[in-house]
Amino acid sequence: MSTPPRILVFIPAYRCEAQLRRVIGQFDQQAQGWIDTVMVVDNRSPDRTLDAAIERGREQFTHCRFIAWRNDDNYGLGGSHKAALRYAIEQGYDHLVVLHGDDQASIADLIPQLEQGAHLRTDCLLGARFMPGSRLQGYSLLRTVGNVVYNLLFSLVAARRIYDLGSGLNMYRLAPLREFYYRAFPDDLTFNYIMLLGSYHARQKVRFFPISWREEDQVSNVRLFRQAFKVLSLLGRYCVGRGAFLRRELRARPIAAYTGQIVVDQAPGGARP
Template identity: 75%
Template structure:
């Protein structure tokens, strides 16, 4: 059976000191599964992309790595769209989303890959609020708020939702070829609408527990404004369902979420990764 090519997409904005730690997560246990890592910088005002490129070049020469800069400030959701488009056009089978602020850990995904969970679903979603997850430095108030919103979305979607948008998710790209999510929000609410869209489309969604920590990260979320916006989106979906998902939900429409490859390193074929891809029992 053909190899299953996995692209890890790291959205990055103003996280120069954290993105290098994220890249350090790619030890042998992770690299054996991963084909390519792409850091997508959303026009950061600091040296986020330079830090990522320098770290990959100096510390991870065996990693197949791409440093990408968006042509415009597309927001977190827009960066997702750029990555989905690139992954599909380049023939990858799966896209892993790992946020560049070093709150999630991609090594939490490895047991799921070893079990073959990704081949049984369309969306494999990391969850901070399910049995087996670990929260480090996350406030009680934010934890409570997330749990309440998870219950509200579960009631509307008719499915048990353990997290609306963590920093670690995996998607089977065959289910996302038609780019139906192009008009979804480009901001931080993209993940919420994307999850509702997946359920509405009848996609198979599964959650798995992850670890999550808050240390020196800088949040770009205005909590109360975000909370009301999320409720508005949920209400729109509850009333209009598919018609709501087909509406233009972006504040600013972009015809194409384009960018430039600033740096590329081919890396070296990892024997452990090659063994994983060629083992018929794992295909």
């Protein structure tokens, strides 16, 4: 019998104290049964985000390991991805799940994919808000239309059907990511877009699956129109440069290493390893 793959769930968190408690509450015994470790990565939040994660995580995670991590600097969402990816690779995990800490996506939507073994047949298993079977709650018509249009533009350039450029629930097989070719990808919110183009360029197996998505009390840090023009500019530069573009320095501030500190490391059952 083959050994089950080791899965680390990475929860990026910034100024989402109330929402993060609910995200951690999503991990019932069934979900924890599929996971080796849940790792909350706080990107230097000025509020009690990390404290909330520790308080809720200590009582919730009884069947998997729980790590609370604080970045050494504010690296942005993309930078937090890089910190978590490097940690997961160095610690010998096989897959990394990304679940945003703002409680818009649900880990429950991934469980059927794990039960079907979809993660064993793909390199990137990406949650999609805009494909048949997805469910949107509280999402504006303007943003829905904008996302669908951009999905179509990216699909044309990538010559692949793209259903979402970056939702709050994704899963990556770590073997293709060991070379850290994404080091110079943007550290901001556009990281997911470039990561997707990079995955297609590297001929990785990408599969989308429908998810539920809700907007309630979340606070967005995105300036909608500025972000839209920035994404369009990146797509145009990729269309012209392809591989050469992906090898460029795309960060506003190059960072040598995406380091952080483990604040809490709790083994299953509440004991510290």
